[in-house]
Amino acid sequence: MGFLFLYGAVSFKALLATVLTPMAPLPNQMGPQVPAIPTPDPKALMSGGFALPNVHRATITDRNGQPLALSLPVVQVYANPMEIISAEEAATKIHRVLPDTDLQKLTLRLKQKKQFVYLARNISPTQELAINNLGIPGIYFEQGERRHYPLGRTAAQIMGSVDIDDHGVAGIEKYFDKRLNSDTTPLRLSLDTRVQAAVRDELQAAKDHFRAIGGSAILMDVRSGEILAMVSLPDFDANDFGHAPSDARFNRAVTGMYEPGSTFKLQTAAMALELGYAHIWDRFSTVPIHIGRFTISDLKTDHFAPWLSLPAVMAYSSNPAAAHIALDAGAKRQQDWLKGMGFFSRVPVELPEAGRPIVPSRQNWGHTTVMTVGFGHGVAESPLAIVRGTAATGNGGVLVTPTLVAQSTPSDDQGEPIPQGQRVMSERNSELIRKILRLVVTKGIGKRAESQGYFVGGKTGTAEKIGANGRYLKHVNITAFTGLFPMNHPRYALYVMLDEPHGTAETHGWTTAGWIAAPLFSHIVTRTAPMLGLFPPDPTRAAQIEASLAMPMNPSVPRGARPLGPGNDPGALPPHPHHPPPSQTPAL
Numbered sequence: 001m002g003f004l005f006l007y008g009a010v011s012f013k014a015l016l017a018t019v020l021t022p023m024a025p026l027p028n029q030m031g032p033q034v035p036a037i038p039t040p041d042p043k044a045l046m047s048g049g050f051a052l053p054n055v056h057r058a059t060i061t062d063r064n065g066q067p068l069a070l071s072l073p074v075v076q077v078y079a080n081p082m083e084i085i086s087a088e089e090a091a092t093k094i095h096r097v098l099p100d101t102d103l104q105k106l107t108l109r110l111k112q113k114k115q116f117v118y119l120a121r122n123i124s125p126t127q128e129l130a131i132n133n134l135g136i137p138g139i140y141f142e143q144g145e146r147r148h149y150p151l152g153r154t155a156a157q158i159m160g161s162v163d164i165d166d167h168g169v170a171g172i173e174k175y176f177d178k179r180l181n182s183d184t185t186p187l188r189l190s191l192d193t194r195v196q197a198a199v200r201d202e203l204q205a206a207k208d209h210f211r212a213i214g215g216s217a218i219l220m221d222v223r224s225g226e227i228l229a230m231v232s233l234p235d236f237d238a239n240d241f242g243h244a245p246s247d248a249r250f251n252r253a254v255t256g257m258y259e260p261g262s263t264f265k266l267q268t269a270a271m272a273l274e275l276g277y278a279h280i281w282d283r284f285s286t287v288p289i290h291i292g293r294f295t296i297s298d299l300k301t302d303h304f305a306p307w308l309s310l311p312a313v314m315a316y317s318s319n320p321a322a323a324h325i326a327l328d329a330g331a332k333r334q335q336d337w338l339k340g341m342g343f344f345s346r347v348p349v350e351l352p353e354a355g356r357p358i359v360p361s362r363q364n365w366g367h368t369t370v371m372t373v374g375f376g377h378g379v380a381e382s383p384l385a386i387v388r389g390t391a392a393t394g395n396g397g398v399l400v401t402p403t404l405v406a407q408s409t410p411s412d413d414q415g416e417p418i419p420q421g422q423r424v425m426s427e428r429n430s431e432l433i434r435k436i437l438r439l440v441v442t443k444g445i446g447k448r449a450e451s452q453g454y455f456v457g458g459k460t461g462t463a464e465k466i467g468a469n470g471r472y473l474k475h476v477n478i479t480a481f482t483g484l485f486p487m488n489h490p491r492y493a494l495y496v497m498l499d500e501p502h503g504t505a506e507t508h509g510w511t512t513a514g515w516i517a518a519p520l521f522s523h524i525v526t527r528t529a530p531m532l533g534l535f536p537p538d539p540t541r542a543a544q545i546e547a548s549l550a551m552p553m554n555p556s557v558p559r560g561a562r563p564l565g566p567g568n569d570p571g572a573l574p575p576h577p578h579h580p581p582p583s584q585t586p587a588l
Contacts, residue, residue: 055070055071055072055073055145055184056071056145056166056181056184057071057145057147057162057166057180057181057184058179058180058181058183058184058185058186058187059071059186059187060159060172060173060180060186060187060189061186061187061188061189062188062189062191062192062193062196063188063189063190063191063192063226063228063406064192064193064194065186065188066151066193067150068149068150068151068154068155068159068189068191068193069147069148069149069159069172069173069238070147070148070150071145071146071147071148071166072145072146072148073125073143073144073145074121074122074123074124074144074145074146075122075123075124075125075127075128075141075142075143075144076118076120076121076122076123076141076142076143076144077094077098077118077119077120077121077123077128077131077139077140077141077142078116078117078118078119078139078140078141078142079109079110079116079117079119079138079139079140080115080116080138080140081109081110081111081112081113081114081115081117081138082113082114082115082138083137083138084110084136084137084138085137085138087107087110087111088107090110090136090138090139091103091106091107091110093134093136094106094119094120094131094134094136094139097127097130097131097134098120098123098127098131101119101120106119119139121144121164122144122146128141144166145166147161147162147166147173148239149237149238149239151193151238152237152238152239153200153235153236153237153238154193154196154197154200154238155191155193155196155230155238156235156236156237156238156241156244156248157171157232157235157249157250157251157253157353158171158172158189158191158230158251158351158404159171159172159173159238160172160173160174160238160241161173161238161241161242166181167181168180169241170241170249170352170353171351171352171353172187172189172350172351172404174352175350175351175352176350187405188405188406189404189405189406190221190224190226190227190228190403190404190405190406190407191227191228191229191230191404192228192229192531192532194531195219195228195229195528195531195532196228196229196230196231198229198524198527198528198531199217199219199229199231199524199528200217200229200231200233200235202217202520202523202524202527203215203216203217203231203233203496203520203524204233206496206498206501206516206519206520206523207233207498207501209504210498210501210502210503210504210511210516211501211502212498212499212500212501212502213499213500214232214233214234214247214252214498214499214500215231215232215233215252215496215497215498215499216231216232216233216252216253216256216383216495216496216497216499217229217230217231217253217494217495217496217497217520217524218230218231218253218383218384218387218493218494218495219492219493219494219524219528220387220388220391220402220492220493220494221491221492222391222394222395222400222419222484222490222491222492222493223395223400223409223417223418223419223420223491224400224403224407224409224417224419224420225388225391225400225401225402225403225407225420225421226403226406226407227349227402227403227404228492228532229528230253230254230384230404231253232250232251232252232253232256233252234247234248235248236248236249251351251353252383252497252499253382253383253384254347254349254351254353254354254355254382254383254384255353255354255355255382256355256382256383257355257357257358257380257381257382258380258381258382258383258463258478258480258497258499259376259377259378259379259380259463259464259466259478260376260379260381260386260461260463260480261375261376261377261461261462261463261478261480261513262317262319262322262375262376262459262460262461262462262463262513263376263386263390263459263460263461263480263481263482264373264374264375264376264379264386264461265313265314265317265322265374265375265376265459266314266389266390266393266433266437266459266482267337267338267341267343267389267393268322268325268326268329268374268375269310269313269314269325269433269436270393270425270429270433271329271333271334271337272310272325272328272329273310273429273432273433274337274397274424274425274426274429275329275333275337277328277329277333278310278325278328278564279310279561279563279564280309280310280311280432280436280551280555281309281310281554281555281556281557281558281561281563282309282310282563282564282565283307283308283309283563283564283565284307284308284309284310284313284318284320284321284322284324284325284564284565285306285307285320285321285324285565286298286305286306286307286308286318286320286321287306287320288320289320289323289371291368291371296319296320296323296371296372296375297319297320298316298317298318298319298320299462299512307321307565308321309553309554309555310325310436311435311436311439311551311552311553311554311555312553312554313325314436314437314439314440314444314459315436315439315440315443315444315445315553316444316445317444317445317459317460319375322374322375323370323371323372323374323375325374326370326371326373326374326375327367327370327371327374328564329370330370331362331365331366331367331369331370334365334370334373334374335362335365338359338373338379340399340422340424341388341389341392341399341424342385342388342389342399343357343359343379343381343385343389344357344359345357347382347384347385347388347402348401348402349384349401349402349403349404350403350404350405351404354382354384355382357379357380357381357382357385358379358380359379359380360378360379376461376463377463383480383495383497384402386480386482386495387402387482387493387494387495388400388402388493390458390459390482390483390484390493390495391484391490391493392421392424392425393425393430393433394430394433394434394437394457394484394487394490394493395419395430395484395490396419396425396427396430397423397424397425397426397427397429397430398419398420398421398422398423398424399421399422399423399424400419400420400421401420401421432551434457434484434487434488434490434549435487435549435550435551436457436551437457437458437459437483437484437487438455438456438457438487438549438551439457439551439553440457440458440459440460441456441457441458441483443553445460445514446458446459446460446481446483446514446518447514447518448514448515448518448519448522449481449483449518449519449521449522450522451485451522451525451526451529452526452536453535453536453537453542454485454486454525454526454529454534454536455485455486455487455488455545455546455549456483456484456485456486456487456521456522456525457483457484457485457487457549458481458482458483458484458494458521459481459482459483460480460481460512460513460514460517460518461478461479461480461481461482461513461517462477462478462479462480462511462512462513462514463477463478463480464476464477464478465477465478465500475511476500477500477501477511477512478497478498478499478500479497479498479501479511479512479513479516479517480495480496480497480498480513480517481495481496481497481513481517481518481520481521482494482495483495483521485525485529485534486534486545487549488545488548488549491532491534492532494521494524494525496517496520496521496524497517498516498517498520501516503515
């Protein structure tokens with residue numbers, strides 16, 4: 001009777017609990033194990049940001065609020081094998097929910113004599129719920145998050161990645177690791193994903209067409225230093241950082257060091273004008289210079305006179321003439337100039353991978369080094385250093401600091417942003433440089449860089465690569481073009497480079513920058529300028545702008561000035577058909 005009473009009471013209680021008056025589930029009963037599906041915060045979206053609840057690492061966006069990196073809530077599955085009744089049965093059930101797992105490995109882990117083993121990481125909330133419903137004792141869940149890069153290859157080397165513990169290991173993720181883990185406010189970069197994608201498309205097309213092994217392109221605001229696009233090819237999907245080859249992870253824009261070639265003649269000309277030891281009307285010899293068993297000469301000399309004026313030296317890119325300009329400055333002034341322009345140190349940018357340039361020591365900076373550096377050989381610089389120096393010569397003479405973080409730049413009375421940085425040139429000499437760079441495109445070897453309506457200017461640069469034996473490799477080149485647009489009121493600096501391109505029928509087999517890099521520069525300007533709010537002016541206004549940028553190839557000598565060079569000695573050399581004597585050239 002006692003047992004009958006007990007069993008009757010238990011049965012009655014069970015009937016009440018399950019049929020007559022069943023209890024509702026306790027609130028948040030499964031909260032610790034089954035989280036809610038995350039949704040974006042509407043307020044964050046309306047303000048141009050992007051944030052997800054229940055994540056601790058901040059989102060990274062471009063300047064327009066487009067997410068570049070964000071963290072998604074995920075779950076880790078772990079087990080206590082000591083509580084597992086049947087390892088084989090449990091492993092089989094879990095494998096059905098997670099088919100990507102290895103059934104044999106799951107079984108072995110569940111048979112271990114341990115109290116903690118991970119079974120799977122980064123599963124979705126839906127998968128977590130399915131495993132939980134299996135009712136396997138000894139299976140537990142741990143909340144976590146996974147970094148995701150929704151645009152894949154876009155700015156992959158810039159973004160970098162995080163490790164399994166959500167700490168940055170490369171790129172922006174590493175540089176701002178502390179900030180991203182301590183402040184959930186989205187980090188807004190200076191990049192424009194539209195411009196970034198367009199630049200990458202054009203660079204990839206040129207790389208494929210000329211069968212280059214790599215390439216790089218940088219587009220920077222010359223007033224704020226904001227980098228709107230930075231591309232390095234080959235690249236990779238940022239979501240697969242751990243499996244990407246080292247060549248794809250290598251950021252050619254900041255880590256790669258290359259001889260700048262003739263793009264460095266821009267610095268030689270700017271130095272000559274700013275320090276006052278040369279003027280635009282001075283002439284410099286183009287006769288080959290012999291130093292021991294080496295000869296400094298020009299690749300093509302059929303259109304050269306025995307001497308060239310300073311603008312013509314840039315327009316035709318003469319190596320001997322640039323060497324003479326550098327010699328007039330001397331080692332000390334050349335070193336001081338390059339150091340002041342930031343070419344002797346790492347470019348300050350928010351990327352841990354930014355490398356240091358390769359420059360000779362001051363003790364080894366002799367006459368030969370002065371000459372070779374004058375036309376861009378004997379030193380190795382990053383593309384970002386070159387584009388920074390280009391911006392400084394054309395933005396009015398201010399050396400800005402490149403940045404990947406969106407800035408708020410002070411403006412003048414007309415609302416125009418004021419360049420922020422150290423003044424390295426006078427505005428007058430910066431204006432002369434702009435006219436010279438425009439001349440390179442209108443009448444010099446950079447004609448293929450022209451982009452109608454945008455008044456581009458710039459400088460070609462072709463440098464032979466150095467082989468394993470330390471000697472230059474003939475016809476294995478780095479081809480580059482650095483420039484500004486629009487030249488009447490510079491807003492942006494652009495640098496493009498292809499590594500080891502091959503000549504084609506349309507380039508007549510040439511692998512020089514005028515044939516390869518200059519057209520790439522033009523394509524990028526034409527495609528991105530409208531995205532940046534720049535549009536060609538009407539024909540009347542365009543003619544006025546072109547006239548304001550005009551510079552004669554051979555400027556006449558002002559009255560009372562004593563010019564440098566053999567071309568200014570009356571009767572010393574006969575006139576050249578392409579270069580009339582000074583008396584026949586208009587004044588600047």
